[in-house]
Amino acid sequence: MDEKLKKLDTAKLDGIRNSALEEFGRNSYEKASTNNIVKNAGISKGLLFHYFVNKRGLYDYLEKFVFQKMVDVILEETDFDETDIFNRIKQIAVIKMGVLARYPGIETFSKAIYNDKSIADMKEIVDEMVPDLYRNIYTKNIDTSRFKDGLDFDKAIKIIQWTIEKYGEEQIDHAKKTGTVLHYSKIVSGIDPYIDILRKAFCKKGEM
Amino acid sequence: MDEKLKKLDTAKLDGIRNSALEEFGRNSYEKASTNNIVKNAGISKGLLFHYFVNKRGLYDYLEKFVFQKMVDVILEETDFDETDIFNRIKQIAVIKMGVLARYPGIETFSKAIYNDKSIADMKEIVDEMVPDLYRNIYTKNIDTSRFKDGLDFDKAIKIIQWTIEKYGEEQIDHAKKTGTVLHYSKIVSGIDPYIDILRKAFCKKGEM
């Protein structure tokens, strides 16, 4: 599959990707229709299967692609001179949202990824990349001296991440319910009160 | 739909519910088969649609049922003499897991709910019940004097809840990946270190 993919014309691959991303984003895996995907991508039925073998193959490819894109952009755009963990985390959250905004269709697709059992299938990529990634982005050049003595650093980081993630999910859910369009800038700024609470909670008094 | 449902024999309704719960738990909404549901419930195709109008109607009913069951049990079993918010939250988490364990089929179904976009569809029930519910269970008779002065109580509660939820989700994911069976007692006790961190973070020194 990968060999054939490499030879695929970039523009065409892009078209397929966008079409598929949108379809999978809009529907669950089962309900997503390869018919719609090829129709919107302007290619023939056979070609999709020529390149991706089957529906699952396409889905897996998309999953890897989105994940890899996210990783690439994060590593590229993160400012590692920022030593404050809270600012760092916010920065990364902003970058993530930027990726989602730049790639049409990715947002809902990413959401769908999280909501799918297929996470287990991503094991290989995630196992390879995530530890490295997170070791870097959430710890590299972080000034840990500001934290209160005796605080379990790793668990604190997790709480911060979880808080940001859940906040984001809540905003997305709310937008869905009310039919509102999300403004990423608002999400980002909305996190601030939570971060303030956590900063007060985890940092030494003089270091905030 | 609801009128007809009221006339439905309890035993028969029970059979349908269990069969449907199991089917929806085992599969995603689309893959779940009404054929299997009626077969296992021992009723005819037509009857299901007579009572539940269509597949989505059945699903929505189930969602409400499970949610309501959860609410009922929580309200019934929560010890409102427990004034410590951390203990209260843990208590409720334990109760929730108890419900999932007590109702065969509900567990996987509830998981499936979380893994589905259908959350948006639960709008009406959630909007009706949740605010009331949460106002009660996480605030009623809670001793807020232990919290540090100036702490935004609502947001702190949210952080605690989110932490517990995310921890649980992480355990479920991990179990899925490794094929391990989850022991709820272990999940519950595993949360303790996080709760300790948050307790230290949010409570006055003498009050922990």
Added chain:
Amino acid sequence: MDEKLKKLDTAKLDGIRNSALEEFGRNSYEKASTNNIVKNAGISKGLLFHYFVNKRGLYDYLEKFVFQKMVDVILEETDFDETDIFNRIKQIAVIKMGVLARYPGIETFSKAIYNDKSIADMKEIVDEMVPDLYRNIYTKNIDTSRFKDGLDFDKAIKIIQWTIEKYGEEQIDHAKKTGTVLHYSKIVSGIDPYIDILRKAFCKKGEM
């Protein structure tokens, strides 16, 4: 499958059978199209699968049906007062061709059955019925005293059968090649010279 089949209206079953028999007769199993079958039978796609589960199920049913029909008619129409083995064999050949002629589509289908690996799948029916059948029709009330002394009776019967079968196959092939329509009466009479040869070869001089 069988339960549902029993409830099927005879006329409709007949229509499906004829349509399927014709399609399977005209094409190999793989090439035969269930689309054509339902179209010619005037039923919906779903109904076919409702009754026969899948394509193979339909095929197997047809196989059994044709075989059973053949067996029934042979047992019913064979004149067991005819003690001469040659006449008996000819008689049965005539009966067989009568069945093929009476059931439109069966002829080519039966041919297809013989030309298919599926014979292995018919094992169960064949194993049950054939031994009984042939023990009856080729030996019951046959006067073996006419045979030359020392002749292996079973093998001689086989040679006679094989000769008749091969002769028939040759005629069918020839008809196919030349596009001629087969007249069963001609086939039957064409066998006579071969039977004469074999009669002279296997029977005592005075007994022919």
Added chain:
Amino acid sequence: MDEKLKKLDTAKLDGIRNSALEEFGRNSYEKASTNNIVKNAGISKGLLFHYFVNKRGLYDYLEKFVFQKMVDVILEETDFDETDIFNRIKQIAVIKMGVLARYPGIETFSKAIYNDKSIADMKEIVDEMVPDLYRNIYTKNIDTSRFKDGLDFDKAIKIIQWTIEKYGEEQIDHAKKTGTVLHYSKIVSGIDPYIDILRKAFCKKGEM
């Protein structure tokens, strides 16, 4: 097609032939995949169709090739000093099996030929070659004086051939059903009792 074929490099043609023979042997005509054929032959999709026009063209070529090979070997290896028709027929049967054994892939393919309606399509080759062939191999230098007076020689030969063929087919079917591997030597020797019966039946007493 034939012109182009002549220019085809022998080694490449051989590769295609073996690959195709194997694929058609393993599957029915419809199920046989040109994809598999080109893959195993190490050639491109386009090339196959360049030389053989379409799938049917390839199949027909193979049929002719196998048949011609059989004819060649039979004419070459038959011992025309053997004047006894029974020995001659057995000899040829042995030679046939030798061809099947010597050409990997041919065996299963030839079996498939028998199991196919395609016999009708072989019309042209068979019509051209068979009469000549059989006139030669079953009559050339045969001592007909041993036969009983008044016996229709041609029909008797046919009965002998048919007996041998049917016996072979029966063995192959039985092997298929039981999953046994066929030993050609056993087939050959298994025919003997039938030949003995026919010899006694068709030959003068002193001439056996």
Added chain:
DNA sequence: AATGAATGAGCCTTCATTCAT
């Protein structure tokens, strides 16, 4: 000559839903 990307009709099968009984 040689390639393999591209096509699209066609395949079998599933399934929520309807409706005559």
Added chain:
DNA sequence: GATGAATGAAGGCTCATTCAT
């Protein structure tokens, strides 16, 4: 109320064949 036969659109996927390079 209760049944389940009947529907037919839609699904993923295969594959011989074509054609630009």
